[in-house]
Amino acid sequence: MRYKVLTVDDSKTVRIIVKKAFKSFDCEILEAGNGVEGLAVAAKESPDLILLDVTMPVMDGVEMLTKLKSDVALKGIPVIMLTAEGGRDNVLKIAKIGVRDYLVKPFKEEVLLEKCGRVIDLKPINDAPTKAKSIFDPADILVVEDKPAIVAQIQDGLKHTPWKVRGVSTQGEAIDQCTRGIPDVVIVSLSLPDDAAFTLFRVIRTNIKTKYTPVFALVVKTETAPQQQAQTLGFTAIITKPIDLGELETKIAKAMNLDTSKRYFAMEQDCLVIRLPENCSPAVLAELAGYLKPKFAEAVDSGFNKVVIDIHQLRSLHMGVIKVLFQGMETCRDLGMKFGLVGNAHIISECKGFEDTRSWTFYESLEEAKAGVGRSSAAVPQLAGVA
């Protein structure tokens, strides 16, 4: 939902500053130069919030506020005063008419946004909505943990990614780091003293700039009470210790809404190549399965009609893998694409043990598959038995 914010101020400078403050948020800024114009715009546009000055020509802010509050249709619109009129008595008098907040000029953009953020749900605009950030793009992960070994473990486990993992040990340091630069993900240990993790979570969620930053809870697997508390509060994900680093990576990627397809899919020469990793956990398979149809469609759309599924890195075959492979083959058949498999000796032998995969044939290398697919049917698995 795109919020409408009406700024009523006779100074164009203030209206521009307000517009500038909101430019990175999904808001429409409406303007009026005095109370009369303000009432007219409010009646026409029904804004979600009004920022109102006091001293203005034609009709001042106090009169506009009084009229607004006596109009049945408009009195529900929240008003924040933004004015240089700030004497105690003036503020009290105006507050009695009914305002949500009062901000005395001069003001900082952050303070204005923070106050407005308490009234409307300010959502940042994604600068590049059409192109998702990829798994190969840098990201900033902040780990708030007072046990250096855990920070080191996470840094080591994610060192193959382009992500920068910073570790801090206290809530104060974490807030300081968030002020300097907004992290893409915050991982906070629930074992920090004095419930600091929950306090930090609230601070992050009340700050307009970090309101939507994913926050993970880090907790020992058997400690269920803090896990429940974290879930109730709305932590983005729970990571249990001992940490499964593969799972952590997947959850981070998911929380950042990253395009992870490049992990598995590549357009090479005239083929779409799909590479299954060594360890195909349920999370990996779910991720891969989600990309199958769009990636195949993208390949066909770009003029590719050959697919090579490379499973030579795979350690062992199990039903989850077989299901995804069948899904891929089905999609190929639906789209009229030719496909081939590349495997290792162990996997090929495992295939013989399953009814559904017994008839599968494999190329020995990727190069051989790229050259062979489409020329002969030797390595094309039979689809008999596909559920």
Place this chain on the structure above:
Amino acid sequence: MPVTAEITETLIRDYINRAVSDVFKTMLGRVPTFSAQEPLRGDEPLPSPEGHRPQVVGTVGFIGDINGLIYLHLDLGFARICTCHLLGMTEAELDEAGDEVINDAIGELTNMTVGGFKNGLCDAGYPCKLTIPSILRGSNFSIEPISSAVRHIYYFDCAEHRVVADILMKSDE
């Protein structure tokens, strides 16, 4: 009914110092330093700037239990810098936008400064309200107040520029 404090020269100096500092720090990220003070008689004009450099002067009054007017003098170069900073504009964009934009920005800076000053007076027991800003421009002019006004002039140095706050006050007896 708030207890009224006596409006002493020290009180006025503190209020204007705080108001100018707050506005310039918050809105422009600059720290002005209080420079000097020249007490003038009510009918004495403010000395013209050296070499009659072009000035932009914002004026905002306050009316109520105490009445007065504050002129905030900035040389044109600094007024342009302040405007660019406030609005996030380049010098070229400012040239294109014209003088009206500078007038509005300096008017608003003056409004905020006088607001800070007069809010102090309100809290000291002298309720009053702000007036709408106006702008005076030129390079060779003097402001001559009426003799019954009490006048205080304060100088501030800010990023190699001088800002002058010229305060004229008349209290209702």
